[in-house]
Amino acid sequence: MSELAVHLFPCLTDNYGVLVHDPESGETAVVDAPDEAAIKRAVAETGWTPTQVWVTHHHWDHTQAIPALKDAYGATVVGPRQEAAMIVDLDLKVGDGDSVQFAGATVRVIGTPGHTLGQVAYWLPDAALAFTGDTLFAMGCGRVFEGTPEMMWTSLDRLAATLPAETRIYCGHEYTLANAKFAVTVDPDNAALAERLEAVAAIRAQGKPTLPTTMAEERLTNPFLRAGDEALRAHLGMADAADWEVFAEVRRRKDHF
Numbered sequence: 001m002s003e004l005a006v007h008l009f010p011c012l013t014d015n016y017g018v019l020v021h022d023p024e025s026g027e028t029a030v031v032d033a034p035d036e037a038a039i040k041r042a043v044a045e046t047g048w049t050p051t052q053v054w055v056t057h058h059h060w061d062h063t064q065a066i067p068a069l070k071d072a073y074g075a076t077v078v079g080p081r082q083e084a085a086m087i088v089d090l091d092l093k094v095g096d097g098d099s100v101q102f103a104g105a106t107v108r109v110i111g112t113p114g115h116t117l118g119q120v121a122y123w124l125p126d127a128a129l130a131f132t133g134d135t136l137f138a139m140g141c142g143r144v145f146e147g148t149p150e151m152m153w154t155s156l157d158r159l160a161a162t163l164p165a166e167t168r169i170y171c172g173h174e175y176t177l178a179n180a181k182f183a184v185t186v187d188p189d190n191a192a193l194a195e196r197l198e199a200v201a202a203i204r205a206q207g208k209p210t211l212p213t214t215m216a217e218e219r220l221t222n223p224f225l226r227a228g229d230e231a232l233r234a235h236l237g238m239a240d241a242a243d244w245e246v247f248a249e250v251r252r253r254k255d256h257f
Protein backbone atom coordinates (compact mmCIF):
# COMPACT_ATOMS: atom_id res chain seq x y z
CA MET A 1 0.00 0.00 0.00
CA SER A 2 1.26 3.45 -0.88
CA GLU A 3 -0.01 6.56 0.89
CA LEU A 4 -3.78 6.57 0.49
CA ALA A 5 -5.42 9.61 -1.07
CA VAL A 6 -8.81 10.77 0.21
CA HIS A 7 -11.30 12.87 -1.75
CA LEU A 8 -14.18 14.37 0.25
CA PHE A 9 -17.17 15.91 -1.50
CA PRO A 10 -20.50 17.32 -0.29
CA CYS A 11 -23.76 15.85 -1.56
CA LEU A 12 -27.51 15.93 -0.88
CA THR A 13 -28.29 18.58 1.78
CA ASP A 14 -25.48 18.03 4.27
CA ASN A 15 -24.06 14.57 3.54
CA TYR A 16 -20.49 13.81 2.57
CA GLY A 17 -19.24 11.34 0.03
CA VAL A 18 -15.69 10.03 0.31
CA LEU A 19 -13.35 8.26 -2.10
CA VAL A 20 -10.28 6.48 -0.73
CA HIS A 21 -7.66 5.68 -3.33
CA ASP A 22 -4.41 3.73 -3.45
CA PRO A 23 -2.34 5.16 -6.33
CA GLU A 24 -0.15 2.06 -6.54
CA SER A 25 -2.82 -0.60 -7.04
CA GLY A 26 -5.51 1.74 -8.38
CA GLU A 27 -7.99 0.38 -5.86
CA THR A 28 -10.66 2.84 -4.73
CA ALA A 29 -13.25 2.60 -1.99
CA VAL A 30 -16.40 4.70 -1.79
CA VAL A 31 -17.55 5.29 1.78
CA ASP A 32 -21.34 5.05 1.81
CA ALA A 33 -23.47 5.68 -1.24
CA PRO A 34 -25.48 8.86 -0.64
CA ASP A 35 -25.87 10.25 -4.14
CA GLU A 36 -25.26 8.64 -7.53
CA ALA A 37 -24.68 11.87 -9.47
CA ALA A 38 -22.25 13.36 -6.94
CA ILE A 39 -20.24 10.15 -6.66
CA LYS A 40 -20.02 9.72 -10.43
CA ARG A 41 -18.88 13.32 -10.73
CA ALA A 42 -16.18 12.70 -8.11
CA VAL A 43 -15.07 9.56 -9.95
CA ALA A 44 -14.85 11.51 -13.22
CA GLU A 45 -12.88 14.34 -11.59
CA THR A 46 -10.37 12.07 -9.86
CA GLY A 47 -10.20 9.28 -12.41
CA TRP A 48 -10.45 6.83 -9.50
CA THR A 49 -12.71 3.89 -10.40
CA PRO A 50 -14.49 2.39 -7.37
CA THR A 51 -13.59 -1.21 -6.55
CA GLN A 52 -15.25 -1.35 -3.13
CA VAL A 53 -18.11 0.36 -1.29
CA TRP A 54 -18.04 0.49 2.52
CA VAL A 55 -21.55 0.96 3.89
CA THR A 56 -21.90 2.14 7.50
CA HIS A 57 -25.68 1.71 7.99
CA HIS A 58 -28.98 1.22 6.23
CA HIS A 59 -30.36 4.79 6.09
CA TRP A 60 -31.31 5.85 2.57
CA ASP A 61 -28.89 8.78 2.50
CA HIS A 62 -26.03 6.29 2.90
CA THR A 63 -27.28 3.50 0.61
CA GLN A 64 -29.41 4.78 -2.24
CA ALA A 65 -26.61 4.81 -4.85
CA ILE A 66 -25.45 1.24 -4.16
CA PRO A 67 -27.20 -0.35 -7.16
CA ALA A 68 -25.89 2.40 -9.45
CA LEU A 69 -22.31 1.93 -8.21
CA LYS A 70 -22.47 -1.82 -8.70
CA ASP A 71 -23.95 -1.35 -12.12
CA ALA A 72 -21.45 1.27 -13.29
CA TYR A 73 -18.24 -0.07 -11.72
CA GLY A 74 -18.89 -3.64 -10.53
CA ALA A 75 -17.66 -2.59 -7.10
CA THR A 76 -17.78 -5.05 -4.18
CA VAL A 77 -20.25 -3.76 -1.60
CA VAL A 78 -19.29 -4.29 2.04
CA GLY A 79 -21.85 -3.57 4.75
CA PRO A 80 -23.27 -4.49 8.16
CA ARG A 81 -24.46 -8.08 8.37
CA GLN A 82 -27.03 -7.10 10.97
CA GLU A 83 -28.72 -4.72 8.51
CA ALA A 84 -28.40 -6.92 5.42
CA ALA A 85 -32.17 -7.30 5.14
CA MET A 86 -32.48 -3.50 4.76
CA ILE A 87 -29.58 -2.89 2.35
CA VAL A 88 -29.82 -4.11 -1.22
CA ASP A 89 -26.88 -5.73 -2.97
CA LEU A 90 -24.44 -6.38 -0.10
CA ASP A 91 -21.67 -8.66 -1.40
CA LEU A 92 -19.72 -8.94 1.84
CA LYS A 93 -21.55 -8.87 5.16
CA VAL A 94 -19.42 -7.77 8.09
CA GLY A 95 -19.74 -7.15 11.81
CA ASP A 96 -17.67 -6.18 14.82
CA GLY A 97 -14.20 -7.71 14.77
CA ASP A 98 -14.21 -8.56 11.07
CA SER A 99 -11.69 -7.14 8.66
CA VAL A 100 -11.59 -6.47 4.93
CA GLN A 101 -8.55 -6.25 2.67
CA PHE A 102 -8.12 -3.07 0.63
CA ALA A 103 -5.04 -2.38 -1.49
CA GLY A 104 -2.97 -4.67 0.72
CA ALA A 105 -4.13 -2.90 3.87
CA THR A 106 -6.38 -4.19 6.61
CA VAL A 107 -9.67 -2.41 7.14
CA ARG A 108 -11.01 -3.19 10.61
CA VAL A 109 -14.74 -3.25 11.23
CA ILE A 110 -15.93 -1.86 14.58
CA GLY A 111 -19.54 -2.42 15.60
CA THR A 112 -21.03 0.89 16.78
CA PRO A 113 -24.75 0.32 17.45
CA GLY A 114 -27.02 3.11 18.68
CA HIS A 115 -27.98 5.36 15.75
CA THR A 116 -28.98 2.10 14.04
CA LEU A 117 -28.63 -1.34 15.60
CA GLY A 118 -26.18 -2.77 13.07
CA GLN A 119 -24.06 0.30 12.33
CA VAL A 120 -20.33 -0.25 11.75
CA ALA A 121 -17.26 1.96 11.47
CA TYR A 122 -14.30 1.24 9.18
CA TRP A 123 -10.77 1.78 10.51
CA LEU A 124 -7.49 1.56 8.60
CA PRO A 125 -4.86 1.50 11.39
CA ASP A 126 -1.86 1.63 9.04
CA ALA A 127 -3.23 4.69 7.24
CA ALA A 128 -4.56 6.29 10.48
CA LEU A 129 -7.96 6.75 8.85
CA ALA A 130 -11.46 6.00 10.13
CA PHE A 131 -14.97 6.36 8.77
CA THR A 132 -17.60 6.63 11.48
CA GLY A 133 -20.83 7.11 9.51
CA ASP A 134 -23.56 8.62 11.69
CA THR A 135 -22.09 7.43 15.01
CA LEU A 136 -19.31 9.94 15.73
CA PHE A 137 -19.51 13.42 14.19
CA ALA A 138 -17.08 16.29 14.66
CA MET A 139 -18.04 17.60 18.11
CA GLY A 140 -21.25 15.56 17.94
CA CYS A 141 -22.85 12.18 17.51
CA GLY A 142 -25.80 10.71 15.65
CA ARG A 143 -29.29 10.66 17.10
CA VAL A 144 -30.10 7.49 18.99
CA PHE A 145 -32.83 6.15 16.69
CA GLU A 146 -32.77 2.39 17.13
CA GLY A 147 -30.59 1.66 20.15
CA THR A 148 -30.48 2.97 23.71
CA PRO A 149 -28.39 5.85 25.08
CA GLU A 150 -26.31 3.32 27.02
CA MET A 151 -25.61 1.40 23.83
CA MET A 152 -24.63 4.58 21.95
CA TRP A 153 -22.36 5.66 24.80
CA THR A 154 -20.64 2.28 24.74
CA SER A 155 -20.06 2.63 20.98
CA LEU A 156 -18.62 6.14 21.27
CA ASP A 157 -16.48 5.27 24.28
CA ARG A 158 -15.13 2.30 22.38
CA LEU A 159 -14.20 4.45 19.37
CA ALA A 160 -12.45 6.89 21.71
CA ALA A 161 -10.54 4.05 23.36
CA THR A 162 -9.70 2.23 20.12
CA LEU A 163 -8.75 4.92 17.61
CA PRO A 164 -5.32 6.48 18.22
CA ALA A 165 -5.17 10.25 18.75
CA GLU A 166 -3.77 10.98 15.28
CA THR A 167 -6.52 9.05 13.45
CA ARG A 168 -8.15 11.22 10.78
CA ILE A 169 -11.90 10.73 11.06
CA TYR A 170 -14.48 11.23 8.33
CA CYS A 171 -18.18 11.11 9.19
CA GLY A 172 -21.40 11.16 7.22
CA HIS A 173 -22.51 14.78 7.60
CA GLU A 174 -21.37 18.40 7.85
CA TYR A 175 -22.97 19.21 11.21
CA THR A 176 -19.82 20.57 12.83
CA LEU A 177 -20.76 24.22 13.38
CA ALA A 178 -24.20 23.39 14.80
CA ASN A 179 -22.57 20.74 16.99
CA ALA A 180 -20.02 23.26 18.27
CA LYS A 181 -22.72 25.82 19.09
CA PHE A 182 -24.47 23.21 21.17
CA ALA A 183 -21.27 21.84 22.73
CA VAL A 184 -20.37 25.18 24.35
CA THR A 185 -23.71 25.17 26.21
CA VAL A 186 -22.84 21.96 28.10
CA ASP A 187 -19.06 22.45 28.32
CA PRO A 188 -18.77 26.26 28.70
CA ASP A 189 -15.37 26.36 30.41
CA ASN A 190 -13.60 24.24 27.80
CA ALA A 191 -11.04 26.57 26.19
CA ALA A 192 -10.15 24.12 23.39
CA LEU A 193 -13.82 23.89 22.49
CA ALA A 194 -14.32 27.67 22.45
CA GLU A 195 -11.31 28.00 20.18
CA ARG A 196 -12.53 25.26 17.87
CA LEU A 197 -15.96 26.88 17.58
CA GLU A 198 -14.26 30.03 16.26
CA ALA A 199 -12.14 28.00 13.86
CA VAL A 200 -15.03 26.00 12.36
CA ALA A 201 -17.17 29.13 12.05
CA ALA A 202 -14.41 30.66 9.93
CA ILE A 203 -14.06 27.49 7.81
CA ARG A 204 -17.81 27.31 7.20
CA ALA A 205 -17.97 31.03 6.36
CA GLN A 206 -15.69 30.13 3.44
CA GLY A 207 -17.96 27.22 2.51
CA LYS A 208 -15.23 24.68 3.18
CA PRO A 209 -15.59 21.28 4.86
CA THR A 210 -14.59 20.95 8.52
CA LEU A 211 -13.53 17.31 8.03
CA PRO A 212 -11.52 15.31 8.66
CA THR A 213 -11.40 15.68 12.38
CA THR A 214 -8.98 13.72 14.56
CA MET A 215 -9.54 11.60 17.63
CA ALA A 216 -7.25 13.96 19.55
CA GLU A 217 -9.52 16.93 18.74
CA GLU A 218 -12.66 14.94 19.54
CA ARG A 219 -11.41 13.81 22.93
CA LEU A 220 -10.79 17.45 23.78
CA THR A 221 -13.92 19.06 22.36
CA ASN A 222 -16.71 16.53 21.74
CA PRO A 223 -19.14 16.60 24.70
CA PHE A 224 -20.51 13.19 23.69
CA LEU A 225 -17.10 11.64 24.38
CA ARG A 226 -16.56 13.65 27.56
CA ALA A 227 -19.17 12.14 29.90
CA GLY A 228 -16.32 11.35 32.30
CA ASP A 229 -15.05 14.94 32.40
CA GLU A 230 -15.41 16.46 35.85
CA ALA A 231 -16.15 20.02 34.73
CA LEU A 232 -18.82 18.89 32.27
CA ARG A 233 -20.42 16.61 34.88
CA ALA A 234 -20.39 19.41 37.44
CA HIS A 235 -21.97 21.82 34.96
CA LEU A 236 -24.82 19.35 34.42
CA GLY A 237 -25.19 18.70 38.16
CA MET A 238 -24.38 15.01 37.55
CA ALA A 239 -21.15 14.56 39.48
CA ASP A 240 -22.13 11.12 40.74
CA ALA A 241 -24.02 9.76 37.72
CA ALA A 242 -22.79 6.90 35.53
CA ASP A 243 -20.98 7.99 32.38
CA TRP A 244 -23.76 6.71 30.14
CA GLU A 245 -26.31 8.73 32.11
CA VAL A 246 -24.26 11.89 31.57
CA PHE A 247 -24.08 11.02 27.87
CA ALA A 248 -27.86 10.47 27.80
CA GLU A 249 -28.47 13.90 29.33
CA VAL A 250 -26.16 15.61 26.82
CA ARG A 251 -27.92 13.77 23.97
CA ARG A 252 -31.36 14.72 25.37
CA ARG A 253 -30.36 18.38 25.49
CA LYS A 254 -29.00 18.26 21.93
CA ASP A 255 -32.25 16.71 20.70
CA HIS A 256 -34.07 19.79 22.01
CA PHE A 257 -31.45 22.41 21.16
Ligand SMILES: [Zn+2]
Binds near residue numbers: 115
Ligand atom coordinates in the same frame (compact mmCIF):
# COMPACT_ATOMS: atom_id res chain seq x y z
ZN1 LIG B 1 -28.18 7.72 9.57
